[in-house]
Amino acid sequence: IKKIAVFTSGGDAPGMNAAVRAVVRTASYHNLEAFGIYRGYEGMIDGRIKPIAARDVGNIIQRGGTILKTARSMRFKTPEGRKQAYENLKEAGIDALVAIGGDGTFTGAQVFSQEYNIPIVGLPGTIDNDIYGTDYTIGFDTAINTAIEAVDKIRDTADSHSRLFFVEVMGRHSGYIALHTGIGSGAGCIFLPEYDTPLDELVDVLKKANDRDKMFNMVIVAEGNRSGNAMEIANRLNEKYDGYESKVTILGHMQRGGAPSCRDRVLASRLGYHAIEVLLKGESNVALGIINDELCLTPFQEAISQAKKPKSSMLEMARILSM
Numbered sequence: 001i002k003k004i005a006v007f008t009s010g011g012d013a014p015g016m017n018a019a020v021r022a023v024v025r026t027a028s029y030h031n032l033e034a035f036g037i038y039r040g041y042e043g044m045i046d047g048r049i050k051p052i053a054a055r056d057v058g059n060i061i062q063r064g065g066t067i068l069k070t071a072r073s074m075r076f077k078t079p080e081g082r083k084q085a086y087e088n089l090k091e092a093g094i095d096a097l098v099a100i101g102g103d104g105t106f107t108g109a110q111v112f113s114q115e116y117n118i119p120i121v122g123l124p125g126t127i128d129n130d131i132y133g134t135d136y137t138i139g140f141d142t143a144i145n146t147a148i149e150a151v152d153k154i155r156d157t158a159d160s161h162s163r164l165f166f167v168e169v170m171g172r173h174s175g176y177i178a179l180h181t182g183i184g185s186g187a188g189c190i191f192l193p194e195y196d197t198p199l200d201e202l203v204d205v206l207k208k209a210n211d212r213d214k215m216f217n218m219v220i221v222a223e224g225n226r227s228g229n230a231m232e233i234a235n236r237l238n239e240k241y242d243g244y245e246s247k248v249t250i251l252g253h254m255q256r257g258g259a260p261s262c263r264d265r266v267l268a269s270r271l272g273y274h275a276i277e278v279l280l281k282g283e284s285n286v287a288l289g290i291i292n293d294e295l296c297l298t299p300f301q302e303a304i305s306q307a308k309k310p311k312s313s314m315l316e317m318a319r320i321l322s323m
């Protein structure tokens, strides 16, 4: 391997820049030429492949977003798009790829590696933490810290007005952000995509709080919650029971932004460094992760087909602690 290219794809996540920096600098340490592909698979198809030197990635470890930009590519889902992408890589003389992203990014990498003979390693970069083969994904820690900071602020006004608040957090089909935000903010109730929380359970929490003269409560709802989003649950509660003045806040894309936490910077640095090390050892078509503080390699096929979900015992614990 002489020339490697790195790209970010799918939803951006804080810490992606730290990963790019680690990939480029480790490549430079091993005298490899590094290239950046701009806008993920889209840029690969459009030939937006540029050399990137060790000094080019200075002063980015602390920055949110991704300096390489990102995209969700429909064209890469077609054989023609992938063919064009491969031709561009060959023309630039790229020998190996480091893909930073989530499920969709790894799915693209898996298909590409079946069709063309180019080694690829994947780094899990998504705020959702829904990637199998790693305890945590790059960006998750920052996102949950952003979310609890927002929830803490909402709580001040909820407390002052004795209002009930439903706060909706991101995560697509996964409840990790909601579960951690809920536990970390001491929410009264948490709604996740993975487990049922009956509306009556929320009513019970509210009644008990009422009995103790605690008139406000924070409820965290995952956007992919199986029984509806925050607005739907708030409406259902209002239809079924009188007397709860509730407000809904959707945190939205603010959860994706901001400077990465130290944990995310360290995770991204470790994974970016190992990406080059494992490529040089001849590994290919694997996703890298850290499990119990050890590096783990998971074939793309396994990483995309295995579901990862939060522990039900943590939700149970949250129920007990919110009494």
Ligand code: F6P
Pocket: 011, 072, 102, 126, 127, 128, 170, 171, 172, 223, 256
């Ligand atoms: O995967 C990250 C994520 O932020 C999800 O939590 C969310 O459902 C989705 O991306 C939103 O995607 P987009 O920014 O393309 O609307």
